[in-house]
Amino acid sequence: MSDFTKLVMADEPDLLERVQKHFRDESVLSDGRTPMRVLRSLVSSPRLADYTVRGFNSNGFVHVGDSFLDEHTMLADWTQKTYGVELSTWKRIHTDLEVVTGFGFRDASVARIQVWSFDPMSLSFDALKIAVAVSYTDVELIGGGEGCRCSE
Template identity: 60%
Template sequence: MDDGRTPWRVLRACVSSPRLADVYVKDFDSAGFTEVGDSFLEKHTMLADRPQKTYGVSLERWGQISSSITEVETFAFRDATVSQIQIWPFDPLILSPEAMKIAVAVSYTSLELIREPRVVGAVNDLLREYNVQADPEER
């Protein structure tokens, strides 16, 4: 669909995803960390997040805290004691609100957008003021 907006893939080609890895952890103390991913979208769009909140952690900080954290591979959907940690190459707390919008938007993969139409809508809401349109099917 050509409606004059810049395709998300163009933004993604210009700005690298900050997301290096995802880890699910039990009983994460989120003090001093910021929400990213779906949790950030929930605060800034109409997206309803799942019970597991998503936090961004720098690679350096992850190296400092990972030995004291309990990673989990499986958990019940409604288990709010589990958090998703996205490991970023830098501390997401250093980003301005506008830079965080871009970083979160490009942190999603095309496959995630294809599988989660609700995330596409939230990313579009987030990027509307930049005239960018997320459409994972567009070539």
């Protein structure tokens, strides 16, 4: 059995090995699947805060959240793309951005920013998959999320 008191960050160098060991040690559902709560009992969400902004230059930033899933699965995305931004970078750039609370559903000038505790660009693809997975809140996973604050 794994020690549930040792939560790790998704930027741990040996993350994949730790996750694999954790899954081997923990019970799975009768059909062989591992519940998301087991992964989330090991890996901490990197997501600290969310903002919706205008004026964001996305060059050099990586998709996270729904935009990451849209790139790598058959799930659809919002018109507003979601980017991961490290906290120190957010502190540097946020004053140059317009934080918005209402916008049109098809308004592509708006970006969704997730402020992360580390730079998502520093992760391998497999570690980024894990980080994105654990970044979702329970409400988002059950489909009761806040969704788009659209003005139209």
